[in-house]
Amino acid sequence: MGEGNDHGALTEGVYYIxxxxxxxxxxxxxxxxxxxxxxxxVELGAGTLYGALSTLxxxxxxxxxxxxxxxRKKEYQITELGKSVVQSEMARLDELLTNGRKLLGGDxx
Numbered sequence: 001m002g003e004g005n006d007h008g009a010l011t012e013g014v015y016y017i018x019x020x021x022x023x024x025x026x027x028x029x030x031x032x033x034x035x036x037x038x039x040x041x042v043e044l045g046a047g048t049l050y051g052a053l054s055t056l057x058x059x060x061x062x063x064x065x066x067x068x069x070x071x072r073k074k075e076y077q078i079t080e081l082g083k084s085v086v087q088s089e090m091a092r093l094d095e096l097l098t099n100g101r102k103l104l105g106g107d108x109x
């Protein structure tokens with residue numbers, strides 16, 4: 001895969017978490033926003049969410065906001081690297097749709 005896309009395909013949960021963090025928010029807000037963005041189709045449990053947040057911080061795709069003394073209300077935001085990952089994923093999804101439309105005779109734009 002090309003540069004910036006060596007992360008592989010994102011799960012829907014991770015994709016929606018990253019989209020949510022274009023606006024800084026805390027864990028509960030992320031869970032609510034993911035549910036909203038996915039029209040209720042994707043619901044993240046607390047364990048799943050916090051495991052994903054830990055992994056995303058380790059990868060440098062998101063980071064905690066400075067200044068939060070209460071770790072239970074820690075807010076996160078997407079990093080520049082995370083934004084690049086989202087853009088790569090959107091391009092990958094776009095390619096999937098374009099190829100599917102070509103094969104099915106739909107609009108190939």
